[in-house]
Amino acid sequence: MPTANSKSNTTPTLASTGIYAHVVGWGMAVPENVMTNDDLSAFIDTTDEWIRARTGIRERHIASERESTATLGLKAAQQALDVADILPIELDLVIVATSTPENIFPSTASLIQDQLGASKAGAFDLSAACSGFVYGVQMGAQAIRSGSVQTVLIIGAETMSRVMNWNDRGTCILFGDGAGAVVLRASQEEGGVLSAVLRSDGSGGDLLGIPTVGSLDVLSSKAGLENGHSMSKMYMNGGEVFKFATRVIGDSIMQAVAQAGITLSDIRLIIPHQANERIIQAAARHLKIDSALFMMNVERYGNTSAASIPIALAEAVKEGRIKEGDHIAFVGFGGGLTWASMVIKWGVPTPGETAILKKQRREFSYLLARWRAALRRISRRISEAFHIFRPVQGRLARLRRKVDNSPLV
Numbered sequence: 001m002p003t004a005n006s007k008s009n010t011t012p013t014l015a016s017t018g019i020y021a022h023v024v025g026w027g028m029a030v031p032e033n034v035m036t037n038d039d040l041s042a043f044i045d046t047t048d049e050w051i052r053a054r055t056g057i058r059e060r061h062i063a064s065e066r067e068s069t070a071t072l073g074l075k076a077a078q079q080a081l082d083v084a085d086i087l088p089i090e091l092d093l094v095i096v097a098t099s100t101p102e103n104i105f106p107s108t109a110s111l112i113q114d115q116l117g118a119s120k121a122g123a124f125d126l127s128a129a130c131s132g133f134v135y136g137v138q139m140g141a142q143a144i145r146s147g148s149v150q151t152v153l154i155i156g157a158e159t160m161s162r163v164m165n166w167n168d169r170g171t172c173i174l175f176g177d178g179a180g181a182v183v184l185r186a187s188q189e190e191g192g193v194l195s196a197v198l199r200s201d202g203s204g205g206d207l208l209g210i211p212t213v214g215s216l217d218v219l220s221s222k223a224g225l226e227n228g229h230s231m232s233k234m235y236m237n238g239g240e241v242f243k244f245a246t247r248v249i250g251d252s253i254m255q256a257v258a259q260a261g262i263t264l265s266d267i268r269l270i271i272p273h274q275a276n277e278r279i280i281q282a283a284a285r286h287l288k289i290d291s292a293l294f295m296m297n298v299e300r301y302g303n304t305s306a307a308s309i310p311i312a313l314a315e316a317v318k319e320g321r322i323k324e325g326d327h328i329a330f331v332g333f334g335g336g337l338t339w340a341s342m343v344i345k346w347g348v349p350t351p352g353e354t355a356i357l358k359k360q361r362r363e364f365s366y367l368l369a370r371w372r373a374a375l376r377r378i379s380r381r382i383s384e385a386f387h388i389f390r391p392v393q394g395r396l397a398r399l400r401r402k403v404d405n406s407p408l409v
């Protein structure tokens, strides 16, 4: 069975460049449609009492037919840009952590980059299951600290309802849909992302996953069929995942805290991946701290995978649980198996022009992005059509040359 790597990672993550990566924007979005435990018990053999007692979940949000990982991610991103009061054109990089992308490619990050009008940004999706958001923030922070970029948008977005086996009461009761986002920005002021511990144990890949078409086509693969897994539907060994999660959370938080050069008592709030209230309570017991130090909102959203930490972050800020200068920690865990912890020193004032001026310019950017994408598609079609006519044009040109060079002319 996987174990948390107890060896402390002493690699300093603060760059010698003197550049720090600060969280300057945050946002969240969930579908309107709410599915309660009673709604679930109408079509599977379960009860509200069982689900609440074993998981703490009361309800989750489920995407409508018109919603997707990209539409939810876009909304969360727009909120985060509003808080940071920056323009899409200022973004250098867009990272989307997700296990439910729109496609294998184009990436969901590219779709969102286009819809924002972030025309100077690179974009890619990141696959580290429920740990993906913490991985993404660390990738963004490292890029900023290296001096190669200034501003990074990191989104955790999921439509888990699309990969549920709705006949499996052991998994479908747990998950929900949603998205959260943060903007990271370079600053000379000390703080921001102080440390990160990213870990993986691929030997536990059989405990939790979503088979899909890839280099190993599970449709024809004997291994995929033998395991009884279904294409594009999640499988999970709940008991083993529970044990893994309770083991790694405490250890990895302690490693991230040590790496940041502080102690656990300096941490004002821990924002864990929202999988199950009992997992979080077990982690609090392991760390010998009050479970009130953990942000919890699993009751209202269920497990939204890579989206759960940024959603909980946005709510924690709204509830006034994070103040400038506070040390906070993120901890994620999930498929891979993967897990990740991070310590952040919160806050520099958001720079920039007046919020009203930039809000109008942001909205104009979104509008322009739609037109630009449509115009680019049309212009590609036109140039494609010219390519079709090019051989005809070539033959006409050769004919004209022949006529021009003819001794009869």
Ligand code: COA
Pocket: 045, 046, 047, 050, 051, 054, 055, 130, 169, 170, 171, 173, 174, 236, 238, 239, 241, 242, 275, 276, 303, 333, 334, 335
């Ligand atoms: N409603 C009612 N009964 C259910 C049920 C449901 N939704 N799901 C399972 N049961 C039943 C089981 O069939 C079993 O019945 P039995 O004793 O007659 O065989 C009984 O409840 C106990 O099942 P068990 O799987 O041992 O329950 P549990 O206490 O381990 O809880 C989970 C199951 C899935 C809630 C729990 O294991 C869990 O949360 N694991 C972690 C999952 C997770 O967080 N995954 C994502 C990580 S990113």
